[in-house]
Amino acid sequence: MTFQAPEASKRPNTRATYADFITRIERLCHTDPGARAALRAGLRRDLDHPRTRAMHRLLTPRLPEGCDDKTAQAHYTVAALIAAQPRHAFASDQEDDENAADEQGTVKKHVLQEDGPDEEAATPESTRYGPSFGASLGHAVMAKGASMRMSAAESRINLLTRQSLRGIHLHLPGAVNQVRTTSATIDWGQLLADLVDWPYQSGRISRRWLQDFYRITARADQD
Numbered sequence: 001m002t003f004q005a006p007e008a009s010k011r012p013n014t015r016a017t018y019a020d021f022i023t024r025i026e027r028l029c030h031t032d033p034g035a036r037a038a039l040r041a042g043l044r045r046d047l048d049h050p051r052t053r054a055m056h057r058l059l060t061p062r063l064p065e066g067c068d069d070k071t072a073q074a075h076y077t078v079a080a081l082i083a084a085q086p087r088h089a090f091a092s093d094q095e096d097d098e099n100a101a102d103e104q105g106t107v108k109k110h111v112l113q114e115d116g117p118d119e120e121a122a123t124p125e126s127t128r129y130g131p132s133f134g135a136s137l138g139h140a141v142m143a144k145g146a147s148m149r150m151s152a153a154e155s156r157i158n159l160l161t162r163q164s165l166r167g168i169h170l171h172l173p174g175a176v177n178q179v180r181t182t183s184a185t186i187d188w189g190q191l192l193a194d195l196v197d198w199p200y201q202s203g204r205i206s207r208r209w210l211q212d213f214y215r216i217t218a219r220a221d222q223d
Contacts (some may be wrong), residue, residue: 017064018189018196024062025079026188039083042076043173046166052076070165074195077169078188081176130187132194133160134209137175138216139184148178150217157213161206165199 029036038054045052047069059079063072134157141153156175163171179186194205 014193015189018192021062021075022078022082022188022192025082028058029083029085036083039079042080043084044170045076045080046169047073047076055079070199071196073169074192074198077172077195078192081173081191082188084173084176085180130190132205132209132212133172133175133186133191134211134213135216136179136184136186137209138213140179140182141217143182143184148182153178153213153217157209161209163202165202168195168198168202 025039029039035058038058042049042052042055055076059072059076063075067075137153137157141148141150156178160168160171160175176186194209198205
């Protein structure tokens with residue numbers, strides 16, 4: 001008998017929900033430096049750590065209704081990772097605000113179009129809607145002028161894909177920082193989906209991260 005978490009088939013409209021959460025967090029970090037600092041303090045912290053207390057006020061209203069602690073932890077981790085981006089990623093001038101709003105609207109539209117009429121029957125497999133973190137790491141290695149060596153990136157992706165639930169939350173910030181030193185981007189919505197599913201789909205997610213990483217790096221070698 002194959003175990004599958006019962007909540008997996010009960011998450012309606014997952015992709016749109018994840019995209020909406022990312023949009024809200026990016027907007028919050030964009031407009032409120034104090035909130036950004038509070039979220040950033042939650043890096044590598046669990047839900048009960050004293051430094052996450054300020055996060056509860058900011059994130060609790062934005063969490064999926066009735067979510068369990070593992071799902072909440074995934075949202076807290078991604079919110080902290082977004083908030084930990086360099087200050088220039090959250091420019092406060094009006095032009096940047098308008099551009100951010102346009103980009104967020106485009107993402108929402110794309111996600112809703114991709115969901116289709118069968119969204120209510122979504123499964124964990126169908127929550128994927130963007131590049132995996134393995135793809136981001138692969139692009140980081142291949143980016144022009146990248147300082148990350150293939151051997152270091154390969155060690156990093158293998159370390160990540162062997163982690164327990166607690167381990168993945170602890171090790172992700174370091175890997176994300178490495179990606180940020182390059183022109184590679186991270187799909188926060190996809191990363192959130194993978195962290196939510198990690199407790200019972202870590203094998204499938206790890207395989208996809210590894211396959212995406214090696215597919216991208218192998219393609220570059222062939223070129």
